[in-house]
Amino acid sequence: MAADLGMIMIGAGIAVGLTGLGAGLAEKDVGAAAVGAITEDVGLFGKAMVLMVLPETIVIFGLVIAILGVFVLPNM
Amino acid sequence: MSLPESMSRIVIVGSKSRLDEVTTALFEMGVFHLIDHTVDADEGFSIGSPRPYSAKASERLLALRAAEKDLGIRVKKVKDPPIAVNEVEKDIESGRVETIHADVIAAIDGRNEIDQRITELKALKDNLEKLSKLPIDLGFYRGYESLVVFVGSVKSDPSKALDAIEDIMYEVSFDKTEGVVAVFAKKDIKDKVSLALTENGYAEIPVPDIEGSPAEMLAKTDKDIEDSQAQLEAANAKIAELSEEYKSFIAASDEELSLKVQEGELPLRIATSEYSFVIDAWVPTKKLESAQKELEERMGGNIYMEVQETRGRSMHETEAQEERFQQTPTKCNNGKLGKRFEYAVSLVSIPKYQEIDPATLVSLFFPFFFGFMVGDLGYAIPFIVLGAYGMMKAKSKDFQSIGTVLFFGGIWAAIFGFFFFGEMLGMHFIGPETNTTVTWESLLGVKLPDWFQGLMVEASEGEYGVSKLHEVTMLLKLSVYMGCVHLFIAYVVGFMNGVRMHGFKEGYLEKGGWLFSFLGMVVFCYGLTEVLFCPDGISASMTTTTITILIVGAAILVLGVASCFPKEGAQAILELPGIVGNVLSYTRLAAIGMSKAGMALAFNYITFIMMWQTIGGIGGIIAGCVVFLIGHLMIWVLAILSAGLHGLRLQYVESMNKFFTGGGVLFAPLAIKRKHTKNFENIETEA
Incomplete structure (x- = not known):
């Protein structure tokens, strides 16, 4: 059981870690472009923010999987 | 949810000799959104030239702005009581602007001269010091x-x-x-x-x-410098005095001259012939009658007015018009609450005249989601206080709207935090202490009365308040359901927009199909989860109910895809996973709440169990308090960022993308905004 729990924890870590990396990679480019665009025209802030937070969904999915793994799986 | 105010297009024709009066009337009434005349739009008409008084006013304004800069006056910051318009006008006509400009230039030149002298004396002093x-x-x-x-x-x-x-x-x-x-x-x-x-x-x-001798000369130079410094101070005091003396008039005349320049340049936006002018303008339909009446009263029978149309919301109607009349200005028509969220919508785009303004929807769901994600009474109270303060005191639109979100979000957070989650600062009110968590009851050593428990949701037998870290499945499901409702409303609004703009058939093909695709996908996925996650195995889960749900879901889905297909092609099928993605995106509501609960749990554990119980003593208690304060402050700040941004994102990306096109032009009527000046008649009546 302890070994199973260990595997679940490792899985949760991988889920958050890799999705975090993915979101980070995506946001890196979006963020740089967004800051450039806002410097040119402050009115673009809203649109830039929408584009900026788009990739965050990736890490949220990872977080949800990790939460499910850590809190729900052991009780099943 | 409301459409922008209905607009009517009016045309005003008159003799050029009456243009000044008409201009003043249009500016004073403040309901006419001018339609710019374009070159060669009408045969025989051309763009007019500025009024004769405009050049002089511009020149005076320029002199005035130079004086403002020299005196360090910022017109926006001047708080003096307003001056009567006719007094300001009289003063400007009598050449007071020019006098002030000359005075200021003389004072500034005088100061610069002294400055120059001091620099020279200092250089001389430097040399003399060496020579001595x-x-x-x-x-x-x-x-x-x-x-x-x-x-x-x-x-x-x-x-x-x-x-x-x-x-x-x-x-x-x-x-x-x-x-x-x-x-x-x-x-x-x-x-x-x-x-x-x-x-x-x-x-x-x-x-x-x-x-x-250099030494003597040095002493003399020192004295000269001292004298010059005194003169410089006097000159600066004089300038400050001038600034204080003139600032009220400068602010008032700046305002008056800016208005004059604006009025004088109006002909550049309208059509004129040799003896006449034609003004096209949008007027809010509900003010049309009163505006016509007032203008007629002011001008007598000297102008001709005609209402050209009251623009409907159909795109066909708009597209049938000449290009310069196609863009109808948007005057948002929201209630008190919705108005506060117009700025948030405008960050993405101004709503089009033909579509529903999302501000009301945002005003309902944004604070609600924010509150659900924060979901803690302890964090909610400072949010409410800070938000109320921001709403009352903040000047900039950004801080105003942040204050609004914090206030209403804080109220929802308090409601969720107390009644639903039953917790404050990451600790439940009710319940016994375990080896990792403490509750307010155990911390304070009291037994809270039964009626108090009764206020909260009973999550399970004897457990009051939903634990964010235990009821994970339930919270995730709840988030998804909220998402379904939110998205459903968005799709319905999109469908309504489509029907209004393009008629039922086109609207259905464009947006209605998506509504059914969404509904079908939701029902089908619900059935699918019932089957796949049944504890007794897949074969046992295949009951009549689940099979019916699956079939109904699939049928609606096929209907939706089929409706979308003619317009969207293969996109109708490729976008289907996107619907699931959108719904699952709402799981962030639970996930962010949990991540905050997790952090709070860790800080509370360090404070109460590690520092207070295990280490103990005065040192332990003080260290615990420090960790508690810093930790919760950090969570609180993070809550603004994460709950705020993610709450907003759910509005912008998931919801508004389904129905909102934007790209409208804000209704900007010709208007006079007086702050530093006041109309004489008004002052008379008030007195």
């Missing part, structure tokens, strides 16, 4: 026919080099790193001396054209 190291009067440095005089600073002692040259006299004062030297030599050995000095880092000091 030598025991030679200033008069001795000049007036020779056969001698050259070198006076300057040196970086090393030149005595040795100078001793080697015959027929010269010199004085040196040198201490450690630098010194001053004066050499008197015959003209024919000038080069020799020059070379000797250069080797010692010689730099010439210009000898001032005055007599007397």
